[in-house]
Amino acid sequence: MSYRAPVEGYKGKIVEVVIGKGDRAVKIGGENILAFNQTFDEGEFPNPPKIAFEVWDMEPQGWAPWVLEPYKDVVSDPAAWAKRCEELGADFVYLYLISADPNEKDTPPEQAAELVRRVYEAINIPLIVYTTGNEGKDPAVLTKVAEVLGGENLLLGPVIKEDFEPIANAAKEHGHCVVSQAPVDINLQKELDVKLARILPREKIVLDPLASALGYGIEYCFSVAERTKHVGVMFEDAMMQMPIIANFGAEVWKNKEPKEREELGIAWEEVTAISYFLAGANILVMRHPEVFNVIREMIS
Amino acid sequence: MAVKGTDLVKLLPKKTKCKECGFPTCFAFAMKLATGGTEISACPHLSDEVREQIEELLAPPIRPVAIGTGDKALVIGDEEVMYRHEKTFFHQPGIGVLVTDTDDEKEIERKVKSVEEMKFIWIGHALKADLVVLKSASGDKGKFLSLVKKAADMTDGAPLVLMADDIDTLLAGLEACGKERKPLLYAVTEENIDEAISKLGQAEVPLAVKADGLEKITALTEKLKEAGLQDLVVDAGSRTLWEAVRDQIFVRRAALKQGYKPLGHPTITFPCFMADDSRKELAIASALLTRYAGIIVLSDLKEDYLFPLVVLRMNIYTDPRVPMAVEAKIYEINEPTNVSPVLLTTNFALTYFSVANEIEATKVPTYLAIQDTEGLSVLTSWSAGKFNGETAGEFIKKSGIEQKTKNRRIVIPGLLARIRGELEDELPEWEVVIGPRDAAGISSFLPELVGRS
Ligand code: SF4
Numbered sequence: 084m085s086y087r088a089p090v091e092g093y094k095g096k097i098v099e100v101v102i103g104k105g106d107r108a109v110k111i112g113g114e115n116i117l118a119f120n121q122t123f124d125e126g127e128f129p130n131p132p133k134i135a136f137e138v139w140d141m142e143p144q145g146w147a148p149w150v151l152e153p154y155k156d157v158v159s160d161p162a163a164w165a166k167r168c169e170e171l172g173a174d175f176v177y178l179y180l181i182s183a184d185p186n187e188k189d190t191p192p193e194q195a196a197e198l199v200r201r202v203y204e205a206i207n208i209p210l211i212v213y214t215t216g217n218e219g220k221d222p223a224v225l226t227k228v229a230e231v232l233g234g235e236n237l238l239l240g241p242v243i244k245e246d247f248e249p250i251a252n253a254a255k256e257h258g259h260c261v262v263s264q265a266p267v268d269i270n271l272q273k274e275l276d277v278k279l280a281r282i283l284p285r286e287k288i289v290l291d292p293l294a295s296a297l298g299y300g301i302e303y304c305f306s307v308a309e310r311t312k313h314v315g316v317m318f319e320d321a322m323m324q325m326p327i328i329a330n331f332g333a334e335v336w337k338n339k340e341p342k343e344r345e346e347l348g349i350a351w352e353e354v355t356a357i358s359y360f361l362a363g364a365n366i367l368v369m370r371h372p373e374v375f376n377v378i379r380e381m382i383s
Numbered sequence: 384m385a386v387k388g389t390d391l392v393k394l395l396p397k398k399t400k401c402k403e404c405g406f407p408t409c410f411a412f413a414m415k416l417a418t419g420g421t422e423i424s425a426c427p428h429l430s431d432e433v434r435e436q437i438e439e440l441l442a443p444p445i446r447p448v449a450i451g452t453g454d455k456a457l458v459i460g461d462e463e464v465m466y467r468h469e470k471t472f473f474h475q476p477g478i479g480v481l482v483t484d485t486d487d488e489k490e491i492e493r494k495v496k497s498v499e500e501m502k503f504i505w506i507g508h509a510l511k512a513d514l515v516v517l518k519s520a521s522g523d524k525g526k527f528l529s530l531v532k533k534a535a536d537m538t539d540g541a542p543l544v545l546m547a548d549d550i551d552t553l554l555a556g557l558e559a560c561g562k563e564r565k566p567l568l569y570a571v572t573e574e575n576i577d578e579a580i581s582k583l584g585q586a587e588v589p590l591a592v593k594a595d596g597l598e599k600i601t602a603l604t605e606k607l608k609e610a611g612l613q614d615l616v617v618d619a620g621s622r623t624l625w626e627a628v629r630d631q632i633f634v635r636r637a638a639l640k641q642g643y644k645p646l647g648h649p650t651i652t653f654p655c656f657m658a659d660d661s662r663k664e665l666a667i668a669s670a671l672l673t674r675y676a677g678i679i680v681l682s683d684l685k686e687d688y689l690f691p692l693v694v695l696r697m698n699i700y701t702d703p704r705v706p707m708a709v710e711a712k713i714y715e716i717n718e719p720t721n722v723s724p725v726l727l728t729t730n731f732a733l734t735y736f737s738v739a740n741e742i743e744a745t746k747v748p749t750y751l752a753i754q755d756t757e758g759l760s761v762l763t764s765w766s767a768g769k770f771n772g773e774t775a776g777e778f779i780k781k782s783g784i785e786q787k788t789k790n791r792r793i794v795i796p797g798l799l800a801r802i803r804g805e806l807e808d809e810l811p812e813w814e815v816v817i818g819p820r821d822a823a824g825i826s827s828f829l830p831e832l833v834g835r836s
Pocket residue numbers: 395396397398401402403404405406407408409412425426427428
């Protein structure tokens with residue numbers, strides 16, 4: 084029996100989603116293979132995974148000094164901070180509207196939206212805007228952001244099963260994409276996707292199955308992300324064919340080990356990033372610029 | 384590709400009323416055989432040829448290989464799935480450190496020692512590297528032999544890999560560490576295969592096979608098999624990241640999906656030859672670890688890189704069918720008294736460990752109430768209806784905590800602020816306090832809470 088290279092082809096294809104518009108439009112997804120199998124002719128991966136850096140709308144507490152270092156002169160100015168991320172080479176800025184949370188500063192939606200506009204105007208790359216997952220407050224904030232930044236095609240999230248409707252409707256009306264977030268559960272993810280897809284086309288949806296850190300539950304999140312991708316690509320489930328965002332930066336850096344030493348922290352985030360990358364994530368949200376450099380080299 | 388009973392029965396003699404195997408019919412025997420419930424030797428009516436054929440069919444699609452002996456042996460291979468969610472990955476890859484006979488003495492000692500001594504305690508397990516990989520780089524046989532001797536003497540049974548270009552050097556190395564140590568010999572190649580068969584045929588140690596590409600590998604493994612050498616580990620020679628990953632995927636697919644025996648072997652990989660700095664080497668090692676490598680050879684063991692790598696190995700090789708859960712009960716942390724507060728969360732192991740660690744660090748005497756959520760995390764168990772006001776209330780009432788402390792303040796995870804009202808209805812005596820969203824918040828939250836009381 085002679086050797087035949089076991090190349091596989093699949094019929095499913097990840098939806099191509101465009102975030103941003105005009106010069107700053109960035110495409111994600113579009114692949115019909117599993118991550119990095121493009122190196123052996125199984126199919127196409129037209130848009131390599133993209134990297135987003137985090138910006139907080141208030142000065143972060145509890146960040147290790149080494150993740151704060153590259154931004155330490157700009158952390159009190161989200162627009163300047165976002166600009167810094169762009170200079171460091173990020174594909175997206177991921178703006179975390181933590182201050183709007185009722186448990187934080189409970190900033191009014193208008194103020195949050197105004198801040199988003201300021202950040203957006205300071206940069207030339209597309210913007211991802213996340214709230215904290217507070218179903219009572221998020222819809223008011225995200226619908227306001229959608230309105231104020233109308234037509235700019237931001238990626239807004241997370242939408243969860245409790246609050247997807249108002250946010251998805253606002254995204255539809257004002258031309259944005261949304262993040263469909265389910266708690267590490269492939270069935271709940273699909274349920275929410277089905278509901279969302281009645282409001283928005285699939286080309287406007289990105290999936291967030293949640294991403295925990297190495298050593299802190301990554302095995303669950305890794306396998307759920309991997310399965311989600313398989314269901315879309317191998318088993319052609321249209322509701323699971325949207326690109327995946329893996330938002331692990333904050334998950335990594337809140338733990339003891341990454342805060343102990345810089346190099347250990349870099350290694351911890353790096354290994355976490357590579358895992359999600361192999362699981363099929365299309366956007367990685369991370370923190371340390373050195374990790375970015377390693378990952379960027381792997382992707383290219 | 385598990386063998387089917389119906390395929391086996393075709394090979395059996397089909398004697399009616401024989402029953403010598405202990406089964407009523409050949410068919411029943413075949414069915415049991417296919418699921419591993421009996422041994423082929425139970426049927427006395429088989430020719431050697433048929434027995435071999437059946438043994439081959441029953442053999443695991445990826446042959447297990449043991450390197451080293453006794454409880455120190457590293458067993459790799461014998462995997463059954465492509466993706467861990469399909470079942471589980473069973474045999475963790477061995478992590479080795481490359482030591483060459485051109486390294487200086489101190490460096491050699493440090494590296495060899497680190498294999499056994501560099502340990503990381505993680506959720507009650509000691510995680511560490513496994514193998515000492517000894518390479519002849521000087522071309523001086525004497526130097527290589529003294530390296531092998533030294534490493535064998537310095538270690539307490541750690542499995543060894545011996546690397547040299549020629550068979551004689553490998554044989555001499557084998558003598559130096561002792562055959563009974565069962566090292567892996569690297570490598571049999573197109574150039575030396577005939578010599579390898581004649582000189583290593585009786586050595587009873589596992590062999591690594593190296594060639595340029597998988598097609599050439601198969602020619603070598605088939606030839607070795609004919610010579611009776613089957614405990615093999617393969618290296619397809621690729622030394623760039625994505626080529627190496629591709630080869631890993633192809634070997635696993637060929638073995639599992641095509642049932643292709645010439646590639647039914649575990650693999651050895653060399654991040655140490657693929658990167659010029661430690662971060663890149665770690666990136667390559669973690670990609671290969673996730674994608675099926677049997678052995679991962681690193682240029683050095685450094686705490687900051689080995690730690691995340693062994694944690695990843697543990698994570699990827701845990702059984703996804705078993706939730707990681709701890710016992711549901713009241714845990715006493717920092718010697719709580721009858722006035723200490725109560726924190727409530729789920730029995731997902733990682734939630735428990737991170738919360739317990741944080742409480743411990745605050746030194747605040749606390750009761751940690753761990754509710755049975757079948758190992759699900761806070762949000763997941765809430766969505767599954769296993770962690771809400773009703774279930775938590777019931778657990779607290781039955782837990783006996785009301786006798787242990789007079790404090791009637793119970794802290795719930797910040798992520799579940801929404802169950803506060805329900806829980807207050809269930810526990811009218813208690814004040815329900817919303818805790819931090821992350822375990823990390825406990826360090827400031829808990830001292831403040833008791834300061835207030
Ligand atoms: S001993 Fe062999 S021949 Fe006899 S019934 Fe069993 S399998 Fe068939």
